Each structure stands twice: as structure tokens, then as C-alpha cells.
Amino acid sequence: MAQQISLKEAERRAFRATYNDGLWDILLGCVFLMFAIGPFLSPNLGDFWSSVVFLPFWGLVFLGIWLVRKYVVRPRVGAVKLGPARKARLMRFRVVMLSVNVIALLLGAVAAMRFGRIPGRMTTIIFGLILLIGFSIAAYFLDFSRLYLYGLLAGLSPPMGEWLYVSGFASHHGFPITFGTTAGIMILAGLTIFVRLVRKNPLPIEGIPSEEA
């Protein structure tokens, strides 16, 4: 009970208490798994279908996360509707992320039209930078500092993979190794946070008082 009262900190704590359950980390990790496994499938399925094939997998993961959040996390953590300050911050986050994505898409399209095929190393550096910027923006707006680390890992994955590939240490542009490691770290971190949350927050005891249990 002996906690310092700070409105900013209270707001931050309320937000984090709702979303810091590790499930988003697991979902992100599963998305990055696509970059690790996809290169094995593209020789047979092509670039497009080797990505599309993951949609049902993501759907299942998303459904699983939704169910876990509803039946495991929510009864332990409770429910909250965020205040106007946080809602405005989230709106700013969405706008900035959308702008970054649109700019990245436009730059990519212009570069492809102007120069034709962009050299592999340059593509991986640009791709890595976009990931790094995206994760850093998310870390800043969402108050989750581990997203900076994820950004660094994800941002380094394409150029590092390319370097491994060019040096002859790995196949498939090194993506299975670099993105696989990034995805593994995200999923492991998510699982650790989730297990810790479940262990730290047992279900409220029924009957005292019976109303909410």
C-alpha cells in the first residue's frame, strides 16, 4: 500500500496492467516466424503463397490469444476502460504508424520504379531500418521499453541474415537463423511474462464476497 501517488505513473500502471500479459509478444513472435520459415517454402510456393500460407496459422494464434485473454487473463487482471489521455496517445500512435508505413511503401514503390531491382544488401538495410523505426515508435507511445530491444533484434535480422548468406554461413539469406532467433526471443519473453502474470495473480477466491468471484 505504501506507494507514491503520481497521476502519470498511475495512468501508466493502469495501461500496462491491461496489456502487459505477454500475449502480444507471442503474437509478434509468430508473425516473425513467417520470415524465418517462409524462405524454405518460397522455392515451391513462390513469394506470394509462401506468405499467404501463414494466414490460417496467424488466425489460429489470434483466436488462441483471444480465448486465453478472455478466460485466463481477464478474470485475473480485471477490466478497465482507458482514460482520454491514453486514448489520445493511442490515436497519435496509430496515425504515426500509418504515416511511417505509407511513407515506407511509397519510397519502396518509387525506388523499384526508378532503379528496378534494388541491390539485396540495401534492401535488407532499408527493411531493417523500417522495422527498427516502427518498433521504436511503438515502444515510445505504448510505454513498453522491451519493444526497443525487439526493434533492434528485428532491425538487425535482415542485414545480419544477408551478411551470413553472403559469407556462406547460411542459406535462404540467413533469415531462418536471424528471424528465427528474433521470433524465438519474442515468444520466450511473452511466455515468461504470461506465466509470471498467471502465477502472481491467482483467481479471486469465490465467496468473499461472492458477487465478483
Next chain:
Amino acid sequence: MANPQTDPELHPLADIDQIVHAPARLMVLTYLYVVESADYVFLMRLTGLTWGNLSTHLRKLEEAGYIAIKKEFKGKKPHSVISLTRQGRTAFRNYKKSLQQVLDDLPD
């Protein structure tokens, strides 16, 4: 000991809302001030209060008109959503102002 009711220098202390001033209720009000609404479990987890303790404090705040407790059903289970009323928001702001004034007026 100086009496805040009679000592003009300590007079702002007398204005401090005792309903808000209790540490547990202050904690609850702080969280409710920064969110739109929250349920019992959420408040219990964030404040570290037990269920019984939280219920007692929420009842007092509700009686003072500072919070509204909306009872609803989620499936077959009852579920209460707690939010700060306009009166509660004003009381919290006034409390913050009074306390700040008292602390600012204290000599170093």
C-alpha cells in the same frame, strides 16, 4: 498542538476532504481519475487491497457520491464497473489543490 480549525496558518488542512484523504481511498480515486472505468478485480490488483477492504472503501466513496458502481451481468456472472462521478472528479482535484497549497506553504 496547533488546531487546524483555529490556527490560520494551518487552515487549508481543515479543508482537506477526509473521505479522499484515507490512503486506500486516495489510491482507488487516483486510479479511477486516470481511467474511464474499471472493475473490482482491476482495482484490487492495482491497489493491493483485499476484496473486503476494497468493498468497504468503495461503499464509503459511493455514499459520498464520488463514484458510481454500475452492476451488470457478463454471461451469468455479476460484474460491477466502477467509475468516478463528476462530483468525485471535482473532489479529487480540490484535494490535490488543497494538499499542494498546504505543502507549498510549509517552510523548508
